[in-house]
Amino acid sequence: MRRRFFWSLVAVAVATIVVGSLAAAILIDREVDRSVREEFRRQAQATAGLVDSQILQRPGGRGPQVDVISLLGVVTAVGGHDYVEAAFIDQAGNLEVLGQGGPLLDQVPGDLARVSRSVEFEATVDGESVAAFATPVDLNGRGQMVIVIGTDLDIIPWRDVALRMLFGVALGLTLASLIAGSLSRFLGSRLEGLSGASRALAAGDLTARAPVEGDDEIGEVAVAFNDMAGQLEEARRREREFLQSVGHDLRTPLTTIGGYAEALEEGNVDAADLPRVADVIHRESGRLSRLVEDLMMLSRIEAREFGLRPEEVDLAAHLAGSVEAFRVRAEAAGIVLESDLEPMPPVETDPDRVDQIVGNLLENALRYTPEGGSVTLRLQSGDSGYRIAVTDSGPGMDPDDLPRVFDRLYVTQRYRPLRPEGSGLGLAIVKELVGLMGGTTGVDSAIGSGTTVYAILPHSGSDQRSG
Numbered sequence: 001m002r003r004r005f006f007w008s009l010v011a012v013a014v015a016t017i018v019v020g021s022l023a024a025a026i027l028i029d030r031e032v033d034r035s036v037r038e039e040f041r042r043q044a045q046a047t048a049g050l051v052d053s054q055i056l057q058r059p060g061g062r063g064p065q066v067d068v069i070s071l072l073g074v075v076t077a078v079g080g081h082d083y084v085e086a087a088f089i090d091q092a093g094n095l096e097v098l099g100q101g102g103p104l105l106d107q108v109p110g111d112l113a114r115v116s117r118s119v120e121f122e123a124t125v126d127g128e129s130v131a132a133f134a135t136p137v138d139l140n141g142r143g144q145m146v147i148v149i150g151t152d153l154d155i156i157p158w159r160d161v162a163l164r165m166l167f168g169v170a171l172g173l174t175l176a177s178l179i180a181g182s183l184s185r186f187l188g189s190r191l192e193g194l195s196g197a198s199r200a201l202a203a204g205d206l207t208a209r210a211p212v213e214g215d216d217e218i219g220e221v222a223v224a225f226n227d228m229a230g231q232l233e234e235a236r237r238r239e240r241e242f243l244q245s246v247g248h249d250l251r252t253p254l255t256t257i258g259g260y261a262e263a264l265e266e267g268n269v270d271a272a273d274l275p276r277v278a279d280v281i282h283r284e285s286g287r288l289s290r291l292v293e294d295l296m297m298l299s300r301i302e303a304r305e306f307g308l309r310p311e312e313v314d315l316a317a318h319l320a321g322s323v324e325a326f327r328v329r330a331e332a333a334g335i336v337l338e339s340d341l342e343p344m345p346p347v348e349t350d351p352d353r354v355d356q357i358v359g360n361l362l363e364n365a366l367r368y369t370p371e372g373g374s375v376t377l378r379l380q381s382g383d384s385g386y387r388i389a390v391t392d393s394g395p396g397m398d399p400d401d402l403p404r405v406f407d408r409l410y411v412t413q414r415y416r417p418l419r420p421e422g423s424g425l426g427l428a429i430v431k432e433l434v435g436l437m438g439g440t441t442g443v444d445s446a447i448g449s450g451t452t453v454y455a456i457l458p459h460s461g462s463d464q465r466s467g
Helices: 002-054 068-079 158-202 217-266 271-302 315-332 351-368 399-404 410-414 426-436
Strands: 083-089 095-098 119-125 128-138 144-152 311-313 336-341 347-349 374-382 385-392 440-445 451-457
Touching (some): 068 083, 158 217, 315 351, 347 351, 351 426, 426 440
Parallel strands (some): 336 374
Antiparallel strands (some): 083 095, 119 128, 128 144, 440 451
16 A cells, blocks of 8 residues: 555646646746747847938939948847848839848738738748748838837747756656655554554454544544544444343243243143233233344334335324224233324324324323323424423433433333333334334423423425335
C-alpha cells in the first residue's frame, strides 16, 4: 500500500509539473508575441517618423534627396529587425522601390500605393512566417513613403525552452520522489495503526482500537473506527447477556417440566396432586411457547421479513375491541381495566401490527400491576401522529432503568421478583414494530407512581416502512 501511495504522489507531481509547464509556455508565448508585435509596431512608427524628418525635396520634386538606403541600414542595425524595406510613391501614383527592395513589399495587403494607415500582416519568406508592419509616411504633398519592417515569428527559442523544461521535469521528479517518499512513510506509519486495528477487529478482537494522532482526516477516520469498534463491542456484550438470559429463561421451565415428568414416570406423584402437576407443566410449557414465539417475532422483524398492510382503520373502535379482549384476564387478576379513547377520523395503518403493539403493552402492564390496581389504555391525536399509551398503577421503576426499558430481557431480569412470568421480550417487540411503522416509543415512570409506556405512530400509512 505504501509503495502504491508513493508512486501515486510521484505521478501527480510529474503530471502537475508537465501540465503547468505547458500551460505556462503557451501563456508566455502568447504574451511575448503580443509584446513583440506591439514593440515592432512602435518601432515601425518611429522609423517612419525618423525617415519623414530626414527627407528633403529632390531637385525637380521627384523624390527624397536624403540617402534613405543608408538611413534604413541604420534602422535595421539599431532596431535589430530581420527586414526593413521602403518604397516611394509620387503624386502620380508611380512606385519606386528604394534600395534593393525585398520580399515584404510585394506581400503588403491591397494596393501598396493606396496604403493610408499602418497595416499589420503575416508574410512568408523562404517558407517561414514573418510578422510585418507597413507604415505610410506623408511627404507633405510630394507623395508618400511606405516603410515595412518585419521579423521572424520564432520569437521564443523552443528548442532551448524544451531542454530547460525537461531539466525542470527531471528536477521536479527528483524532488517529488523525495517528498513523496517522506510523506508516504509519514502517512503509512499512521495508517498502519488503523490497518492493524481493523485486522484485529476482523479477527474477532472487539477491544482493538486505532491510535488517534492529530485532528486531520486520518485522525477523524481513527475516531470513527474506534466509535464503530466500541458499538460492536457493546452489541456483542448485549448479545452475550441476551443469550445468557434466554438460556436461563429456557432452562428454568425445562427443569421444572423435566422434574415433574421424571416424577410422573417413576410414579412419585399422588393422584390428588395430578391436577396441580398438570397445571404447572401447562403453565411452564406456555411460558416456553411464548418465549419461542417472541424470539421468532424479533428475528423476523430484524430480518425485514415482516410486511405491513396499511388500510383505513377507526382506531378508537379498534382499540376498544383490544381492551375487551383483555378484560377477562384483568378481572381474573383483580385489576380494573379502563380505556380513554379519543374519537378521530380513520387513519391509514396496519391493524394487525397495532393489535400486537397494544397487546404487548397491555400484557406487560397487567403483569406489572398488583391485585387491586388499574390499567388504562389511552388514544390521543397530535400534530406528530396518534399516541397510544398504557398506564398502570404499579410500583413504578427506578429512573436509572428507564433508558433500558426497551432492551431485550432487561425488565424481566431487573424486576423478576415482581414479574415471574413473561418472556421479557414484549417491550423490545413493541419498539421494533413501532420503528418499522415509522413511529417512536417512550416511557414515563417514577418509584411509587406507576408507569406509562407509549407509542407515537404517524397519521398516514405512507410514512410507514414495509420490510
